[in-house]
Amino acid sequence: MPTLIKARAATEERIGLSTWQKVKKYRAFYVMFLPLLICLVVFSYLPMVGVLYAFTDYTPFKDPSFVGLANFKKLFSQAGFWQAFFNTLQISTLKLIFSMACSILLALMLDEIRCKWFKKLSQTILYIPHFMSWVVVASIFTMFLSPKNGLINGVIELFGGTPIYFLADENWWRPVFYVISCWKEIGWGTIIYMAALSTVDMEQHEAAIIDGATRLQRVIHLTLPSISGTIVTVFILNLAKVLNLFDPVWVLQNAMVINVSDVLETYVYRMGISGSQYGLSTAAGLFKSVISVVLVTVANKLSKKITGEEVL
Amino acid sequence: MGLNSKERFSFAKGYRGRTLFLMFDFALLGALMCMMVLPLIKVLVDSVDPTSYGVRLIPRVVDFSAYEMIVRNSTLYQPFLVSIYTTVVGTIFGLLVTTMGAYVLIQKDMPGHRLMGKLVLATMLFNGGLIPTYLTIKNLGLMNNMLAVIVPCSVGAYNTILMKSFFASIPGELFDSAAIDGCSPFGAFWRIMLPLSKPALASVGLFIAVGLWNEYMHFILYITDPEWQSFQVKVRSLILEDGLSGTSITLSQEMLKSATVVVVVVPFLLIYPFVQKYFTKGVTLGAVKG
Numbered sequence: 001m002p003t004l005i006k007a008r009a010a011t012e013e014r015i016g017l018s019t020w021q022k023v024k025k026y027r028a029f030y031v032m033f034l035p036l037l038i039c040l041v042v043f044s045y046l047p048m049v050g051v052l053y054a055f056t057d058y059t060p061f062k063d064p065s066f067v068g069l070a071n072f073k074k075l076f077s078q079a080g081f082w083q084a085f086f087n088t089l090q091i092s093t094l095k096l097i098f099s100m101a102c103s104i105l106l107a108l109m110l111d112e113i114r115c116k117w118f119k120k121l122s123q124t125i126l127y128i129p130h131f132m133s134w135v136v137v138a139s140i141f142t143m144f145l146s147p148k149n150g151l152i153n154g155v156i157e158l159f160g161g162t163p164i165y166f167l168a169d170e171n172w173w174r175p176v177f178y179v180i181s182c183w184k185e186i187g188w189g190t191i192i193y194m195a196a197l198s199t200v201d202m203e204q205h206e207a208a209i210i211d212g213a214t215r216l217q218r219v220i221h222l223t224l225p226s227i228s229g230t231i232v233t234v235f236i237l238n239l240a241k242v243l244n245l246f247d248p249v250w251v252l253q254n255a256m257v258i259n260v261s262d263v264l265e266t267y268v269y270r271m272g273i274s275g276s277q278y279g280l281s282t283a284a285g286l287f288k289s290v291i292s293v294v295l296v297t298v299a300n301k302l303s304k305k306i307t308g309e310e311v312l
Numbered sequence: 313m314g315l316n317s318k319e320r321f322s323f324a325k326g327y328r329g330r331t332l333f334l335m336f337d338f339a340l341l342g343a344l345m346c347m348m349v350l351p352l353i354k355v356l357v358d359s360v361d362p363t364s365y366g367v368r369l370i371p372r373v374v375d376f377s378a379y380e381m382i383v384r385n386s387t388l389y390q391p392f393l394v395s396i397y398t399t400v401v402g403t404i405f406g407l408l409v410t411t412m413g414a415y416v417l418i419q420k421d422m423p424g425h426r427l428m429g430k431l432v433l434a435t436m437l438f439n440g441g442l443i444p445t446y447l448t449i450k451n452l453g454l455m456n457n458m459l460a461v462i463v464p465c466s467v468g469a470y471n472t473i474l475m476k477s478f479f480a481s482i483p484g485e486l487f488d489s490a491a492i493d494g495c496s497p498f499g500a501f502w503r504i505m506l507p508l509s510k511p512a513l514a515s516v517g518l519f520i521a522v523g524l525w526n527e528y529m530h531f532i533l534y535i536t537d538p539e540w541q542s543f544q545v546k547v548r549s550l551i552l553e554d555g556l557s558g559t560s561i562t563l564s565q566e567m568l569k570s571a572t573v574v575v576v577v578v579p580f581l582l583i584y585p586f587v588q589k590y591f592t593k594g595v596t597l598g599a600v601k602g
Binding site for chain 2: 019022023026028029030032033035036037039040042043044045046047048049050051053106109110112113118121122124125126127128129131132133134135136138139140141142143144149151154155158183186187188191192195215240246247250251265268269272273278281282285286288289293296
């Protein structure tokens with residue numbers, strides 16, 4: 001059979017199908033691509049055109065009319081916007097660094113375990129929280145941290161302390177948010193590093209042992225550099241979605257902590273969906289999208305410079 | 313491996329540091345595992361024990377009245393059915409559209425396949441944002457249409473690229489010979505590609521299913537009809553509001569809240585041990601540059 005295929009390919013090459021003939025030959029494939037294309041056009045490309053609403057005055061009672069940069073001017077004069085902006089920067093940066101560092105560390109720790117069943121059990125359990133929705137996680141922790149009958153405050157009271165309303169306290173909300181995000185994603189984040197760690201070159205390690213390197217030295221000088229490519233890749237992929245904070249923040253925030261917890265996405269939601277200020281909220285959302293694209297592009301270029309490879 | 317020659321549980325000189333480290337490592341992982349399951353156990357206990365508040369992890373009494381309530385009260389089980397419906401329909405739909413698209417993208421000789429690949433990839437980087445997407449859906453008259461939830465949650469660039477990188481690893485000669493034997497492109501896709509890609513289908517399908525089951529944002533954005541609210545939205549509103557509207561209940565509100573959380577998590581936990589490997593495979597497959 002292969003000779004037949006080769007012969008056929010050779011014939012095709014000799015005759016040289018024109019583009020049009022090729023299109024005809026592949027017509028069934030274009031039809032198969034159509035459903036995906038329609039989905040992407042409706043849910044991704046049409047909304048991209050909708051970004052133009054940022055330059056219009058648009059509410060449910062008023063058809064869009066072009067107003068230039070007026071929305072941005074109005075936005076920049078609002079204290080709530082800047083607060084959401086700086087909160088977004090801080091929360092997303094710390095969340096990213098914190099959870100990545102924890103996952104790498106945990107992966108290294110897991111990698112040291114030689115006891116197979118224990119390793120498997122740890123991985124199985126550590127992955128579980130990833131599969132729970134933010135609604136469920138928030139529900140669990142709202143009850144867990146509740147000042148009325150939560151477990152944590154129960155322990156605090158047991159030792160004679162006064163209960164803390166963690167999720168409604170401006171000083172506590174962010175640390176608690178980081179801890180909960182970490183709780184949810186730390187285990188799942190290790191999978192990719194574990195896969196990279198399993199490809200570490202053992203010969204180098206053996207050579208290092210002969211040279212008298214300690215285990216810690218080997219981890220720092222051999223293991224970490226060998227997974228650095230993976231770390232950069234994960235970093236860039238995470239960077240692309242680092243500003244997507246809607247679900248976690250929305251389900252954990254409340255009116256008491258709006259000052260420390262409001263991020264651009266929740267701000268846009270309240271202004272656009274609850275407040276129906278379509279033009280203004282599109283402008284705020286556009287601001288977020290632009291930062292996101294800039295972040296990823298810069299990180300991608302940096303990655304090319306450092307590792308010589310583009311991730312995207 | 314010569315590497316593990318020093319692995320021995322002993323406090324003798326030369327082994328001491330390693331042994332202490334391993335003890336610390338085991339303790340740390342053990343503590344982390346406890347931290348992961350503790351909140352879950354607490355919820356489970358709270359859902360069956362009306363007196364179990366504060367510091368208690370073993371139920372004093374076991375009382376299933378909260379679960380009975382969920383089964384009997386239609387405002388509670390209706391959202392559960394909606395969630396199941398969305399997950400099942402969405403997963404099938406998503407898998408079909410994604411795999412067909414991915415199959416087309418690996419046709420190296422097809423005019424325009426590069427452009428099509430770029431069209432898919434671009435949606436991963438750029439998006440219109442919350443409000444423009446909402447307005448598009450609204451203007452297309454898709455409000456309260458389950459498509460507005462199912463499509464964006466089940467069809468995505470990431471999964472398409474993941475499938476594509478898996479398909480690309482299957483030898484193309486198979487399809488050439490099938491074509492010579494008179495197999496249509498769709499037939500080759502359906503009868504050759506899909507059966508060969510079962511592991512990848514399982515991975516992507518499970519990711520889509522979990523995503524749909526957990527979906528919250530698209531429901532609160534596009535579905536205003538209470539008949540079609542998902543269980544996630546129901547759980548959320550129960551946690552927020554104290555008191556279940558329209559029903560006179562004597563049982564403790566905390567119990568009901570905990571029970572709904574258990575009900576939403578348990579279906580997944582039941583299948584999880586059997587499908588865990590597909591999830592891990594999916595992640596490592598995704599790391600391969602598509």
